[in-house]
Amino acid sequence: MTFAPSPDMLMPELSGPQELVLLARALWREGYNDHLAGHITINRGDGTLWCNPWLLQWDELRPEHVIVIDLEGKVVEGEWPAPLGIPLHLALHRARPDVQVAVHSHPLFGTVWADIGQVPPVLDQSSALGGGELILIDEYGGPVNDGSSAIGVIDALGNADLALLAGHGVFVLGASCRAAHQRAVALEQRCQRAWHARALVGDGALRSALPASFLERVAKSDGTKFIGFWEAAVRAELRADPTLLD
Numbered sequence: 001m002t003f004a005p006s007p008d009m010l011m012p013e014l015s016g017p018q019e020l021v022l023l024a025r026a027l028w029r030e031g032y033n034d035h036l037a038g039h040i041t042i043n044r045g046d047g048t049l050w051c052n053p054w055l056l057q058w059d060e061l062r063p064e065h066v067i068v069i070d071l072e073g074k075v076v077e078g079e080w081p082a083p084l085g086i087p088l089h090l091a092l093h094r095a096r097p098d099v100q101v102a103v104h105s106h107p108l109f110g111t112v113w114a115d116i117g118q119v120p121p122v123l124d125q126s127s128a129l130g131g132g133e134l135i136l137i138d139e140y141g142g143p144v145n146d147g148s149s150a151i152g153v154i155d156a157l158g159n160a161d162l163a164l165l166a167g168h169g170v171f172v173l174g175a176s177c178r179a180a181h182q183r184a185v186a187l188e189q190r191c192q193r194a195w196h197a198r199a200l201v202g203d204g205a206l207r208s209a210l211p212a213s214f215l216e217r218v219a220k221s222d223g224t225k226f227i228g229f230w231e232a233a234v235r236a237e238l239r240a241d242p243t244l245l246d
Contacts, residue, residue: 010227010228010231010232010235011231011234011235011238012238012245014234014245015063016042016044016050016066017050017063017064017066018063018245019042019177020040020042020050020051020052020061020066020177021052021061021062021063021065021066021244022177022233022234022237022238022244023040023101023103023177023180023181024038024040024052024058024059024061025058025059025061025237025240025241025244026181026233026234026236026237027058027103027105027181027184027185028057028058028059029059029233029236029237030107030184030185030188031107031108031109031188032058032103032105032106032107032184032188033057033058033059033107034105034106034107034111034169035057036054036055036056036057037085037105037106037169038052038058038083038103038104038105038106039051039052039083039085039086039088039089039102039103039104039105040052040101040102040103040104040180041069041086041089041093041101041102042100042101042177043093043097043099043100043101044068047070047071048068048069048070048071048076049068049069049070049071049089049093050066050067050068051066051067051068051069051082051083051086051089052065052066052067052083053065053066053067053078053080053081053082053083054080054081054082054083054084055080055081056080062244063244063245065078065080066078067079067080067082069082069086071090071093071094072090073086073087073090084145085104085143085145086145087145087146087147087149087150088104088145088150088153088154088171089102089104090147090150091147091150091151091153091154092154092157092173095151095154095155096154096159096173099173099174099175100174100175100176101173101174101175101176101177101179101180102171102172102173102174102180103170103171103172103173103174103180103184104169104170104171104172105169105170106168106169106170107169107170107187107188107191108188108192109188109191109192109195110164110169110170110187110188110191111168111169111170112191112195113164113191113194113195114136114164114165114166114167114168114169114170115166115167117136117138117166118136119134119135119136119164120190120191120194120195121194121206121207121208122190122208122210122215123190123193123194123197123206123208123209123210124189124193124210125210125214126186126189127186127189127190127193127194128186128190128210128214128215128218128219129182129183129185129186129218129221129223129226129229130174130179130182130183130185130186130187130221130223130226131161131183131218131219131220131221131222131223132160132161132162132173132183132219132221132222132223133159133160133161133162133219134160134161134162134163134164134187134190135156135157135158135160135162135163135164136163136164136166137153137156137157137163137164137165137166138166139152139156139166140152140153140156140165153165153171157171161173161174161183162183162187170184170187170188172184172187174222174223175222175223175224176223176224177230178223178224178226178229178230179222179223179224180223181229181230181233182223182226182229182230183223185229194206
């Protein structure tokens, strides 16, 4: 008999705010830990978004801290202020209402590749997980907390799923927290391993040994098929803080 677990066998049922908090904490553990920086939004489907607030680090976030904002950035539920850089997310959700989850932060290796204005190759299977198209955005008119600059970034993003923002950080989109988590983890692994590989062999010898057919197939993934990856991250956070969902 084949064992085919459903997600509810592997973790508790979660509300939107609970998912956002667990995504933030799990990604903090993966290197998305630039102090107060970083924003996560989840599309509620009614013209509003769940969002992490300003002034709290991702590793201390709890469900009661999550705010609801409208597409103009006004807080409509919650006691905390909206993050300063939220115009990037507002421009995204206005332009692409199909995007459910958006993550922006400054993980070390993703930001280093963004700083040098290069897209690293996929060198191993783990770095390819979650699929999606990764692009570099290296021209924008100012910081993404400026509305017009944020719109320029989203225009340049087009239909891509992940972006390195030159001199800034990374932007990861997904159809669910599961997808966004897997893509964000894989992106930082991709950037880290390519950096270490280049340090060993030099830029000229840096190429993937993976078959092109594999890379093409994995790139088409929407990030939702790997049951167990997200659930394991959720369980790890609940072991670390058993009261988190209380």
